[in-house]
Amino acid sequence: MQRRKRSGIAAVLAVAALPLLAPSVLAGPGTSATVRFGHDDVGSSFPPITDHDQSGNGKFNLIPRTVTVEVGGSVTYDIFVRFGFHQPMVYDVGTTPEDISGGFPFINDTGGLIATGPRVSGSPGTATWTTPPGTFDAPGRYLILCNFAPHFAEFGMYGWVNVN
Numbered sequence: 001m002q003r004r005k006r007s008g009i010a011a012v013l014a015v016a017a018l019p020l021l022a023p024s025v026l027a028g029p030g031t032s033a034t035v036r037f038g039h040d041d042v043g044s045s046f047p048p049i050t051d052h053d054q055s056g057n058g059k060f061n062l063i064p065r066t067v068t069v070e071v072g073g074s075v076t077y078d079i080f081v082r083f084g085f086h087q088p089m090v091y092d093v094g095t096t097p098e099d100i101s102g103g104f105p106f107i108n109d110t111g112g113l114i115a116t117g118p119r120v121s122g123s124p125g126t127a128t129w130t131t132p133p134g135t136f137d138a139p140g141r142y143l144i145l146c147n148f149a150p151h152f153a154e155f156g157m158y159g160w161v162n163v164n
């Protein structure tokens, strides 16, 4: 009797937990995702480019680095910068970080470039940009990077959008 009661409680708990698990298991990728483009409030308050510490590794990030959306979907980038510039650039499926080359301080590599976001500096320091319609109109893995060369080259400020 005692044993039966315990398994009954376990069954009730399992059923109660289902709604918590179902959305992540059953739902496919959404039509949109949001990414933080720059995390400049972490680390020290000193300009990281001067090599005095490693704060740039935490600051110059896309969070999360990889998101997934459906074909035809979009990604919104919440851009936040204190040091230098952030400028999201979207490259076509098949482009890798190793393919990127270009100028300084802005890379401006047009090979495979399919969308360009706003160039945001420390003042005002924030902007929100959503990829335009048609950016993710085919399945695959898209590279998104910061067009400010020090952020991309020294701190690996890039991420991915998986489209399926």
Ligand SMILES: [Cu+2]
Pocket: 038, 060, 085, 086, 087, 146, 147, 148, 151, 152, 157
């Ligand atoms: Cu940047």
